[in-house]
Structure formats: C-alpha cells, structure tokens
Amino acid sequence: MADLSTTFAGIKSPNPFWLASGPPTNTYGQVARAFDLGWGGAVWKTVGEPIINVFSRYGSADLGTTRMMGFNNIELITDRPVADNLREIALVKRNYPRHAVIVSLMVESKRETWHEMVRRTEDTGADGIELNFGCPHGMSERGMGSAVGQVPDYTCQIVEWVKEVAQLPVIVKLTPNVTDITYIARAAVKGGADALSLINTINSIVGVDLDSFAPYPAVAGKSSHGGYCGPAVKPIALHLVSAVAGDPAVQVPISAIGGISTWRDAAEFVALGAGSLQVCTAVMHYGFRIIEDLMDGLETWMDERGHRTLAEVRGRALPNVVKWEDLDLNYHLVAEIDQAKCIQCELCWTACEDGAHQAIRRHPRGNGGPVVEIIDEACVGCNLCSQVCPVQECITMRQVPNDFGAVNWKAYAAGLGKLAPRSEHFHTASWESNV
Amino acid sequence: MPPESHVLSDDQLARNFAEIAPALTADAALLEANTCLFCYDAPCTIACPTHIDVPAFIKKIASGNLRGAARVILDANPFGHSCARACPVEVLCEGACVLNARDEQPIRIALLQRHATDNVLERHIRLFEPGPPNGKKVAIVGGGPAGLSCARDLRRRGYAVTVFEAKDKPGGLNTYGIAEYKMTPAVALAEVQDILDLGVELKLGVAIGRDVPVERLLADYDAVFIAIGLGRTRALGIPGEDQSGVVDALAFIERLKTHPYSETRVGRRVVVVGAGNTAIDAVTQAKRLGAEWATIVYRRGPADMSSFHYEQELAKTDGCEFRFHCRPTRILGNGQVAGLEVETPQGTEVIACDMVITALGQEALGGFALPTDNPKVFAGGDFANGGAEIVNAAAEGVGAAKRIHEMLTVGDGRRR
Numbered sequence: 001m002a003d004l005s006t007t008f009a010g011i012k013s014p015n016p017f018w019l020a021s022g023p024p025t026n027t028y029g030q031v032a033r034a035f036d037l038g039w040g041g042a043v044w045k046t047v048g049e050p051i052i053n054v055f056s057r058y059g060s061a062d063l064g065t066t067r068m069m070g071f072n073n074i075e076l077i078t079d080r081p082v083a084d085n086l087r088e089i090a091l092v093k094r095n096y097p098r099h100a101v102i103v104s105l106m107v108e109s110k111r112e113t114w115h116e117m118v119r120r121t122e123d124t125g126a127d128g129i130e131l132n133f134g135c136p137h138g139m140s141e142r143g144m145g146s147a148v149g150q151v152p153d154y155t156c157q158i159v160e161w162v163k164e165v166a167q168l169p170v171i172v173k174l175t176p177n178v179t180d181i182t183y184i185a186r187a188a189v190k191g192g193a194d195a196l197s198l199i200n201t202i203n204s205i206v207g208v209d210l211d212s213f214a215p216y217p218a219v220a221g222k223s224s225h226g227g228y229c230g231p232a233v234k235p236i237a238l239h240l241v242s243a244v245a246g247d248p249a250v251q252v253p254i255s256a257i258g259g260i261s262t263w264r265d266a267a268e269f270v271a272l273g274a275g276s277l278q279v280c281t282a283v284m285h286y287g288f289r290i291i292e293d294l295m296d297g298l299e300t301w302m303d304e305r306g307h308r309t310l311a312e313v314r315g316r317a318l319p320n321v322v323k324w325e326d327l328d329l330n331y332h333l334v335a336e337i338d339q340a341k342c343i344q345c346e347l348c349w350t351a352c353e354d355g356a357h358q359a360i361r362r363h364p365r366g367n368g369g370p371v372v373e374i375i376d377e378a379c380v381g382c383n384l385c386s387q388v389c390p391v392q393e394c395i396t397m398r399q400v401p402n403d404f405g406a407v408n409w410k411a412y413a414a415g416l417g418k419l420a421p422r423s424e425h426f427h428t429a430s431w432e433s434n435v
Numbered sequence: 436m437p438p439e440s441h442v443l444s445d446d447q448l449a450r451n452f453a454e455i456a457p458a459l460t461a462d463a464a465l466l467e468a469n470t471c472l473f474c475y476d477a478p479c480t481i482a483c484p485t486h487i488d489v490p491a492f493i494k495k496i497a498s499g500n501l502r503g504a505a506r507v508i509l510d511a512n513p514f515g516h517s518c519a520r521a522c523p524v525e526v527l528c529e530g531a532c533v534l535n536a537r538d539e540q541p542i543r544i545a546l547l548q549r550h551a552t553d554n555v556l557e558r559h560i561r562l563f564e565p566g567p568p569n570g571k572k573v574a575i576v577g578g579g580p581a582g583l584s585c586a587r588d589l590r591r592r593g594y595a596v597t598v599f600e601a602k603d604k605p606g607g608l609n610t611y612g613i614a615e616y617k618m619t620p621a622v623a624l625a626e627v628q629d630i631l632d633l634g635v636e637l638k639l640g641v642a643i644g645r646d647v648p649v650e651r652l653l654a655d656y657d658a659v660f661i662a663i664g665l666g667r668t669r670a671l672g673i674p675g676e677d678q679s680g681v682v683d684a685l686a687f688i689e690r691l692k693t694h695p696y697s698e699t700r701v702g703r704r705v706v707v708v709g710a711g712n713t714a715i716d717a718v719t720q721a722k723r724l725g726a727e728w729a730t731i732v733y734r735r736g737p738a739d740m741s742s743f744h745y746e747q748e749l750a751k752t753d754g755c756e757f758r759f760h761c762r763p764t765r766i767l768g769n770g771q772v773a774g775l776e777v778e779t780p781q782g783t784e785v786i787a788c789d790m791v792i793t794a795l796g797q798e799a800l801g802g803f804a805l806p807t808d809n810p811k812v813f814a815g816g817d818f819a820n821g822g823a824e825i826v827n828a829a830a831e832g833v834g835a836a837k838r839i840h841e842m843l844t845v846g847d848g849r850r851r
Contacts, residue, residue, distance in 0.1 A: 064469035064497060343533040346475035365478060390472050391537055 002302035003309050008276040009169040009195035009253045011127045013040035013100035017294050020257050020278035021046050021104035028088035034288040041100025046077035046132045047085045048106040059206035059216035070232030071281045072206040074224050076138045077106050090124040106132040106144050111161045118165050128168050134175035134200025137226045149175040152187035159191025174198040176240055185244045197255035199237045201227025230281040234259030242321045245273025263297030271317035328406040330420045333381030333397045339370045341394035348385035356384045380423050443725040448696040451723035455616040464550040468496040471542045482531035484830035485512035493547055504551035506562045513584040514829040516626040517609050519549035520618040522826050525745050556625055565633045566593030571843055574656040576643045579607020580825045581662035581816025583630050584832025590633040592840050601642040607664055611689040614716040620692055658839045662816035665797035675766030684717040684794035702790025705729040706775050708763055709794030710740035717792045718755045730756035
C-alpha cells in the first residue's frame, strides 16, 4: 500500500492534501470536520486585522452545464477577530496533533506589526506560517496581498521581517499576476522563505450580467476584479509550479495550489515537483468528502505503478519540461482513426479542415464505408482531431519512424542535423485563384 | 351505438390521455442540449424530411438563444411544433443520431425541438413576416399540414394565399387525427393560428369540387396547390359491417378529440382490424377510454405490421393484445356487434366483442376529378404521397411553395 504521509518543510501530515486558505478553513468546526474525514492539513483562512466583506462575493464561470469550471471571488481575509481565530487554531492543533495546521497571515507592511502577529501565531502551537502575498483583490488596494507579492523587494523585505522572529517554517504564497513568477520566488527565498506555495488566484472578471450590465459577482450593480481559481486555472498553475520547481535558484519545497479537484490533478502537480497539495474550490463545490477519492485514487494509482512514496513520484515530470528549442523536430506522428469505433460525427473533419491542416478526407455518408479518413501525407500530427473526437481511443496518434536522428531547433539552426521529410500540405490554391 | 363501457372517472380519463412525453424542464433541456456533439453534416438533419438543422438549433438552446432555436426549426418546417410531438423520431432524426453508436441512446431531439417551439408558441412570439406583396395569388385546397406549410412559405414570399378547407376547423389530421396523448387539438390549432396570422385567407366549410369548381380556382388564381388528404377508412367488405358498434378508426379518434372523453362511447371488448399506426392509435385509445379488453386483429404476421415498433410496444404496455393470421370474415350480431368471425390457420373462430374498429387505411377521396396535369396545379401531402407523416406533408408543402414560386417568377428576373 502506497505511503501518502508527507513531510513538507519539516511540517508533518498524514497525507499531502491540505485545505487551502479560504472559506473552508474559516472556523474550528470546518477544519475539525475536514480532519475527521481525512484531510491531512489545513491552511487557516488568512488572519489579520478583521475586515468587512460585501454581500455578493463569488462568481462562477460555467461551461455548458458544468458549473464552476472557473470560480472567482472578491471576498477578503477573515472577518473574525484575531483572538478568535488564534484560539480556534490552538484548539484544532490540540485536538488533532497529527494533522498539519498552518496559519495564513496578512497584515500591513510594518515590521513591528508582522513581528507581533508572528509571535501570537506561534503561541497557538500551529505547525507553520503562510504569508499571503497573493490575493489580487481588495487587500491589494490597501498595500497588502498581491501588492506585496508583485514586487520582489517588498516580498524579500517582509519575509526577512517575519524570519527575524519566526521559529516555525515560513511558506510564502505567490501571486500568478506577475510577468515572471520566478523573480518573486527567488526574492522570497532570498528573504529566507522555507517554502513556497502557488498559485494564488488570478485577477479576473468572471462575467457580465447582460440585463443590468453589472459584472459578476454584482454588488449593487457594480463589481470589482476578483481572484480566479477552480479547474480552469489548473494548467496555469501546473506551468508556474514547474517554472518555480525547475528554477535552480529556488530549491525550497513547493506546496501546489490551483484547480486541484481530482487525484489525477494531484499526481500531476507532484510529478512537477509539488511537496504538498492545497485544495479550496473543489471543496467549496462538493464539500470535504472529496478527500476520500483524492486519497483512494492517488493510492490506487501509486500501487498500480509501484510507487511506494510520494517522494518517488515528486518531480518525475520536471526533467521533461524543456525549452521548445530542445524538442526533437524529427519525431513525427500521424493520426489514426479506429473506424470500428468511429460514430461518424465528423467533428474531426471540420476541426482539421477549418481549424488545422486539411488532412482529413470526407466520404459521403451511407456508403457503408468510413466517412472520415486521415490523409497521412498531409497530417502534421498536431493532435487536434484526437482532441475533438468524442469517443475514447477512437483517434490515436501513431509515431512514424524515420531514419533521421533526433535534431532539435538549436542544433538545426546551427547547421547540425538533418530534417526528415515532413508533411507540407497547404490548401491555398483556391484562395490564390480567387485573388 | 355500442353499449356503454364501464365508465372511468373524469380524473382517470384525464390521466389516461395526459401527454405521453411531457415537456423537458429548462434544466433538463440544457443538459440534453449540451450533450449534443454538434456533428458536421449531421445525420439527424439528413434524416429529417424537412432537413431541420438540428445541431444548429440544439446549439442555440445550449447558448440560451431559445428564440433563435425555434426560428431554425420553424424556418425549415412550419409544423415544427407538432412534429416535435408526433414525429416518428425513432426512425428519423433520433434514429440517425450518432450517439446511438456511442451512448446507446440518442439526443432527445423531439423534446428539445418542443422546448424551443413551445417557447414561441406560448409567448406568441412572431418569428416570420409576410413578404412584400408581389401581386400574385395562390389557392390552396386543404388546410392540413401540407396546405398550410405551402401557404406559410408563399406568404413569406409575398403571395396572396387562400386556403379552402372542407371541415369547420383547419389543421387536417393534425387537429383531428393525432393520438390525444401525443397532441391535443388546442396545440394543433395554436400552431395553425401562427401560420394564419401571416395573412393567410382561410375559407372553412368549402369543399372544392363540391362547393367551388376547380376550374374557378384555375381562372382566379395564378397557381393551385392540392393537399386534400385522403378519404374514409376502407371498408372491411364483409357481412355485418353495417351494425351498430362498427366504427371507422379515424372517426373514433376524431370523436374523442373533439368531445369530452366521457362522451365517446367505447366497447367493453374492442377489436381493431388493421396493424398500421392508426390501428395502434385506435387500440391504445380504446383501452385508455375504458375498454376492458382490446386487441389488434391482423391477417398477416408480426413482421408484416406497418406500424412502428415503438408504437406496438406502447400498445402492449397499455395491455392491448395482438392476434395475428386472423382474417375477418363476418361481423356477428343482431344489429349490435356481438363478435368478429375470423379465419385462422387453425380454422374459423369467433372473437367475442361489442365494438369493431376498422383501420385498414384510408381510401383516396373520390367523386370529382382534379386537373393535376395542369402546369398551374401542384399537389402534396397524403393526397399525393398516399399517406405519410406530418413531417412529410410539411416537407411537400414547403417544396411546393418553392416550385410554385419558381414557376411564377421564371422570366421576370426574380427566380431564386
């Protein structure tokens, strides 16, 4: 049986699944219930001077009937008194000593204020501190959150202040709303961060009400940009986690956040270097019970593949994230349609014809034969047809071997290596004849 | 008059004739619409005689453009409302859906079509306008789906259109002949009204040939479209057929659709002779009206029945029986039906019954000649195709409007 136990920057938890700082970690009752159901840790809803929230706070980006494909919020940090939060954190830690309890903090950018907050936090017996340098809405207007995390010098400075007094591991939570996240990551490490967590939410407007012309989530007919998260942001988070994890100048543990909803998402983040996994939107959608399949699915996969610990998986995909110029130009693919599985929707045809490389031939329906056929010599192996195909394993990509050795752009541009003959097929004739 | 059956309560009758396929909720419609793959060159569209762009209208439902969805449907098929309720979709669009091969069940196209068209019908949303008057007049004989489809498309092209209907209500078999649990006359008439509202002149109770000579039409109109449907149900041609308790299936269905259910008499033991879709409609509705026992009697075998399989299943679910290889030879009784004598491979047999419903298909209307070989005369619907579905009638009406327009615009440079 795979061992999911996790030690992250010295913080131990029975499994890598932590609740991310947010509405699900606002109270003792929520966190205790989550731990009872199997969550390994929780990052408390950001503690700071209590704020006042607006009443409409969340917006959903739906896809067809799929709700909350993306999700955004204009909620601020905790609206509960600091003392109440700290008292409940202490109680959780006392009642759940094996679980990881991390406290997210955000206060004004004054050295003494940070010192004071860190000391009070450490008195709770919590396992770690997460600095919220990421929230892109509301607090950033007051010089906190992403206003700090978008400037390397501010990031470094505040981490230094925190580290002046912190005994516990300090995790810095990064905002994705920057041109290059590695600059901020390096600044945090320079300031003494023991670990990083990413991504915080992405700045967004989730939609507009076409009757009132109020953006969502509407507050008396108006709205403000909010933090975007949920399954839609996972690819962005995967990239940013890999960018930070693959940066030789960083080299601290990374807690991954961003659209994790299933064990597969979790495994992908671990493969790109994550040491722990934080989940928020999926819990806001379906509740704490999702932990069951997060763990069961991950364990089952690890058992099937013979991975005994998460350490054996961690970062396994990182060496495969390379620059484009390092990709082999002589690796050729061609699409292959399993005609026995084809249901003749012709989505591949219209996608290839209009959206890609005109490499599918269409035959009249009702002749008993195939209606779509790959034109091998025109196919550039782009994958599009296999991605629009609604039938599993119906269109697959087959490698076409050649006698040419691997050659990447770097080598080719330097005059080294030869390109294997490749598909060149452009339907420009009819356009030209009409000019 | 057959003896009165045991009488069902009005509540029970209302339940028995309630819609067999109720409308989708908005949520269900959205879910279904989002399941559609949006096929290219879609088989459902090809399978539809009116070639409704099915993926296009379903995509519009998914995007929240319900009115646009109805426009796509009704643009191709003026009877899109009733086709959504009464089309044999299992052998048309839904039967052709590619998801039969993947999910083993198709998109519920009929219910989505109904979702879109109900919206415009219920809100009286006007989707089409008459074309600018072109000074030409067309007479349409028969106010059923074929005639009115032709009328609508001619109005959209600017023709003055007069529809002559022999009955006192328009709609033809849509109004009088669709199984009640599929569509009520009220829905059929509302759909017709939308077409009439385009400025179609409707003359009810006028039988061409009887009241107005066809020649008059040819003199007064630039073209004539004949869509008079078919005539009476064929007689069995056996002794005893003139007794009380022998009813023509279409008359039986029309009666129950135009009166409170409790006012249509039905026997305790009902035999329906025939195995087409009308026979099925008759036997199921006899059962639903309160017949204690009802059966189909058919001279050939199960595989020879012309009714659709799912219609037969519906009759079986209703508890109706099927007697095959039974050739009716005599209706017994003393002025009132008491039984049907049939010849079977095992010999002669008497099926005790107090009602015989005949459903051997309709005869062509007779008694007058129609100049269908005149180039100004066009024909469509059951009259021309021998009896088919609403959707075929609609397609033929639409096609006739196009051909009439082509004929009348040749030479004046407006041919499209």
